[in-house]
Amino acid sequence: xxxxxxxxxxxxxxxxxxxxxxxxxxxxxxxxxxxxxxxxxxxxxxxxxxxxxxxxxxxxxxxxxxxxxxxxxxxxxxxxxxxxxxxxxxxxxxxxxxxxxxxxxxxxxxxxxxxxxxxxxxxxxxxxxxxxxxxxxxxxxxxxxxxxxxxxxxxxxxxxxxxxxxxxxxxxxxxxxxxxxxxxxxxxxxxxxxxxxxxxxxxxxxxxxxxxxxxxxxxxxxxxxxxxxxxxxxxxxxxxxxxxxxxxxxxxxxxxxx
Amino acid sequence: xxxxxxxxxxxxxxxxxxxxxxxxxxxxxxxxxxxxxxxxxxxxxxxxxxxxxxxxxxxxxxxxxxxxxxxxxxxxxxxxxxxxxxxxxxxxxxxxxxxxxxxxxxxxxxxxxxxxxxxxxxxxxxxxxxxxxxxxxxxxxxxxxxxxxxxxxxxxxxxxxxxxxxxxxxxxxxxxxxxxxxxxxxxxxxxxxxxxxxxxxxxxxxxxxxxxxxxxxxxxxxxxxxxxxxxxxxxxxxxxxxxxxxxxxxxxxxxxxx
Numbered sequence: 001x002x003x004x005x006x007x008x009x010x011x012x013x014x015x016x017x018x019x020x021x022x023x024x025x026x027x028x029x030x031x032x033x034x035x036x037x038x039x040x041x042x043x044x045x046x047x048x049x050x051x052x053x054x055x056x057x058x059x060x061x062x063x064x065x066x067x068x069x070x071x072x073x074x075x076x077x078x079x080x081x082x083x084x085x086x087x088x089x090x091x092x093x094x095x096x097x098x099x100x101x102x103x104x105x106x107x108x109x110x111x112x113x114x115x116x117x118x119x120x121x122x123x124x125x126x127x128x129x130x131x132x133x134x135x136x137x138x139x140x141x142x143x144x145x146x147x148x149x150x151x152x153x154x155x156x157x158x159x160x161x162x163x164x165x166x167x168x169x170x171x172x173x174x175x176x177x178x179x180x181x182x183x184x185x186x187x188x189x190x191x192x193x194x195x196x197x198x199x200x201x202x203x204x205x206x207x208x209x210x211x212x213x214x215x216x217x218x219x220x221x222x223x224x225x226x227x228x229x230x231x232x233x234x235x236x237x238x239x240x241x242x243x244x245x246x247x248x249x250x251x252x253x254x255x256x257x258x
Numbered sequence: 259x260x261x262x263x264x265x266x267x268x269x270x271x272x273x274x275x276x277x278x279x280x281x282x283x284x285x286x287x288x289x290x291x292x293x294x295x296x297x298x299x300x301x302x303x304x305x306x307x308x309x310x311x312x313x314x315x316x317x318x319x320x321x322x323x324x325x326x327x328x329x330x331x332x333x334x335x336x337x338x339x340x341x342x343x344x345x346x347x348x349x350x351x352x353x354x355x356x357x358x359x360x361x362x363x364x365x366x367x368x369x370x371x372x373x374x375x376x377x378x379x380x381x382x383x384x385x386x387x388x389x390x391x392x393x394x395x396x397x398x399x400x401x402x403x404x405x406x407x408x409x410x411x412x413x414x415x416x417x418x419x420x421x422x423x424x425x426x427x428x429x430x431x432x433x434x435x436x437x438x439x440x441x442x443x444x445x446x447x448x449x450x451x452x453x454x455x456x457x458x459x460x461x462x463x464x465x466x467x468x469x470x471x472x473x474x475x476x477x478x479x480x481x482x483x484x485x486x487x488x489x490x491x492x493x494x495x496x497x498x499x500x501x502x503x504x505x506x507x508x509x510x511x512x513x514x515x516x
Contacts, residue, residue: 217430
């Protein structure tokens with residue numbers, strides 16, 4: 001059973017994960033970050049020690065979690081002697097195999113959520129996707145995950161990659177369309193606030209209804225009168241006009257065989 | 259004070275609006291729809307009469323609300339003698355002026371939300387955007403709106419048009435990206451369910467944080483390693499690949515001067 005963890009990384013994910021682990025009764029032995037200040041800040045939150053020196057990373061924890069940007073991870077791994085240690089990364093976009101050469105005992109611990117400094121998230125609601133080099137490791141990591149979240153899933157590296165990509169669509173791209181909507185109304189002195197109930201309902205709808213079924217609006221039925229009116233309205237904002245046409249076409253293509 | 263309404267239209271909006279009006283103590287005198295069955299269904303919900311015959315539309319209500327598709331509205335208006343009657347339409351994309359030739363007493367009553375058969379929405383949370391041919395009409399319509407919702411705004415036709423367009427961005431386009439995310443994971447046998455907490459949090463975030471500030475992910479920082487990995491992952495889904503590139507570029511363009 002995993003009872004202690006060393007946290008390599010001190011970004012948003014490491015911060016939220018560290019707090020959740022501590023709350024679940026896991027001992028955090030140490031926090032590492034390249035930036036001493038980041039390491040110190042998180043270590044203080046977690047009431048533990050820290051280092052910004054790779055050679056001083058404590059490897060005696062039951063599990064060492066690497067919560068780092070992808071390119072930093074691979075470089076750091078090569079500077080540590082991890083043989084025999086249980087290690088896991090938290091990256092959606094990296095296959096488990098990047099750890100294979102560093103320790104036989106390896107796996108992935110991927111919480112699927114967007115983490116920001118400004119907002120607390122309830123870890124119990126966050127799906128944690130687990131992969132392990134063998135069944136025993138998968139069990140150990142799943143058991144740890146179950147202490148943090150009610151939604152633990154075992155998935156393969158390919159499945160995790162598909163989730164990471166889909167997360168870009170449903171989070172980053174979606175947020176960009178919130179931003180573009182904000183741009184559209186701001187020009188006319190309209191408060192973005194008025195769009196918030198619609199944003200909430202649009203998200204709420206797909207909690208219950210398949211997103212294909214949930215679609216409405218002019219693009220789906222290719223209502224040229226409204227589409228042309230919107231394009232005309234955007235005539236002095238060519239980037240918005242282009243993206244409006246492009247996405248409307250994509251919606252129409254998806255629905256035209258209905 | 260508006261105490262009675264005739265409802266011209268029996269679609270999703272008319273249904274939700276009619277129920278909210280009735281609950282607020284407004285008498286619904288009649289429901290009209292081109293389709294007798296739709297008219298009858300809604301009339302039964304509202305406990306009132308109905309007609310599918312334009313010549314039988316009751317014009318004795320304090321207010322006649324036209325909740326119809328844009329092209330149907332203009333045709334129907336020309337077949338009614340509305341002079342002296344208070345009339346309003348509910349269309350985001352039509353200026354108030356489409357009513358001007360039909361009655362001097364006209365205005366717009368635009369509830370900004372996505373309505374569907376499958377889901378109840380709490381009308382109290384829906385912004386209702388009001389415009390009136392004069393201050394008195396604006397007051398009357400605002401007073402009625404305040405019986406249904408805590409969020410009543412007076413806006414111009416241009417502002418309403420900008421909201422209607424922004425709604426396409428934050429609702430229809432956003433929903434399309436939910437659908438595309440669904441497509442991405444489905445191919446790998448991953449349950450869309452896993453993405454739901456992320457969808458909720460992404461919407462929840464912009465309730466508090468400006469969407470520009472809320473942006474994260476590979477496109478914002480133009481992380482070529484991850485972007486290229488995602489594009490490679492989509493190599494056998496050219497439409498998804500194209501839309502991924504296009505939207506990533508738009509995000510990068512928006513953030514590059516940061």
